[in-house]
Amino acid sequence: MPISIRKVVISEFGDVSKVNVEQSSIDPPKPGEVQVAPIFSGFSGADINMRRGLYPMQKKAPLTPGYCLAGRARTDGTHIRVGDLVACITVYDAEAELINVPEKYLIRVPNGVSPEAATALVLDWATAYGMVERAKVTHGQRVFIHGVSGAVGYATMKLCQLRGAVVYGTASERNHQVLRDQGAIPFVYTNKDWIKTMQELGGVHAVFDALGGESWEESYSILPPCSGGKEQGLLVAYGQNQSALSDTDASGGAVKPVAKLLFKNAKLFSNRSTCFFYVTRDQASFVPTVNTLFGMVRDGKIDVVIKNIWDMEDIKTAHQSWASSSGLGSNLIRISKE
Template sequence: MSTTIRKAVITGAGDVSNVSVVDGPISAPERHYVQVRVLYSGFSGSDINMRLGIYPFQKKAPFTPGYCLIGRVNVNGQDSNKFKKGDLVACLSVYDAEAELANLQEKYLIPVPEGLDLQQATALILDWNTAYGMVMHSANVSKGQRVFVHGMSGAVGYAITILAQLQGAEVFGTASPKNHDAIKQLGATPFTYANKDWISAMNELGGVHAVFDALGFESWDESYSVLTQKERSILVGYGGNLPMLTGQPPRSMAVPVTKLLAQNMKICKRRTTFYYIGRDDKTFVPDLTALFELLKQGKIQVPIKRVYGLEDVPEAHKSWNTGSGIGSLLVKIAHDTLV
């Protein structure tokens, strides 16, 4: 038996004309699946890359996007008994979150503590969990280190900035000039990416202990150049957003990632890695649980740049990376009627 729902659909690779919101069927959840009534979905660069058709190993169109969600359990499939109807859950869904209902594997559902701000909690699943993994595991940032973050006013870049500061690091980075004042209020030091002043400034300080670079391609070469050689240091590459942000044609990540990792063949104190968050990673659930606790205790505040409605998903694609403001983008699917 199927139910008719509203959902976003990407019908092919290309411009925003390939994004629409339609009525469509959803079947009852299969064995080991749970049907979730979606409250909020995240919206990020992965949505844009999927629409462009350049996200690694993505589904063939048509498909419903939405990389993460928070919602309430609606129906359990056969042999699914971990949650009951109405339970609040989070999921790194990868697809299907931008819809009124989503059928998700039970093993990927994570309980969400009641009482959290659900908009902020949704941003933790992908944006902040990505940042947490890089700061805490990839770079192991510690007190007294110097850290450089590209895109400090973006969702992940902002999270890296805050989490690195919580570890006691001094944070520098790049951001749009319109957001420099807001970055300075955090106690961090922003530069403008395009003029490259940040390269000479960091080298005059003796280099940094960690760089987090979501731009990729030529930017990874520049970021590598500001790593300190006096102590162990690391460049953490992720994303590969440079063509998307500069309006260039889509480019394959295979060569730049290979080149990035090949830097490790040098005999020196500089290291490189490429970070990709995965819901099967052994650190994924513990890291998200830790972030929920930080939010509950008020140790982090998660800025939300804009919240779109489900019907506004095409507009979200049009306006991505425009306008001022800092933080994560969300899609509100439904009001939480249980609170």
């Protein structure tokens, strides 16, 4: 029989008035699925873009957002048992009291890793880890991160620092001191001083840029000079969150900017290259990455910092304040209390 639940619903695309908590129901899990009670759902630019109808290839409204979760299994699977703490990427539907998830996507969370940390690790940190691996960041390199105080930005900073890199980045000025305390060298994005400074240093070995559009062009310009330079530089683009952060129009879509970005790789004999990075739950590297991160938490190598936790009932506040809150780290929606 269907079970009564509450969940977040984006009724139609638009402003925060279109996102509400509603009463609904959920059917029993199908064969191969496990029913999970989320404790936390991740909250990111994907939620903002989905609410605005701008997320690439997204479902039509009405829909329930929630890209990832950590929660308790409520039914048995083949390997998952009732009560197991699990984490996964869902893309949709994690902002609900219950969700049916294909068991193959559930990753058991080990003892010593909290539900809060697991939620951040399964998407924010997994994305950061994959990007740092892709850029082959090594000791002594210079890296530049846009939105270094944000969820993925913070994780990327800490993983780069673990490898001995020097981290520069852009962030709101209200977060600069805490970033300096963390060993980063922050800049304000808007005055563009960071461009000249990085170029005068000879460029950076890797740029991680979640903004998109014009920012990707600027980030490309701070890679090592093309002429006479032996150092290689890589622009790792992801997210395309500029419109979500500034509440501007992004009706041009995501395909053209990414194509333009990747076309730069057609330049012969260039020491600059670009890539567009994203994480999916079907990637062969995904589960090993998450388990590696779980191990790093247990070993004390990384500390998963949470910036904000909003209750599901405060979902409008989460949408309104996502881009303006102070602090470092990941944002979560609390779905239930253990």
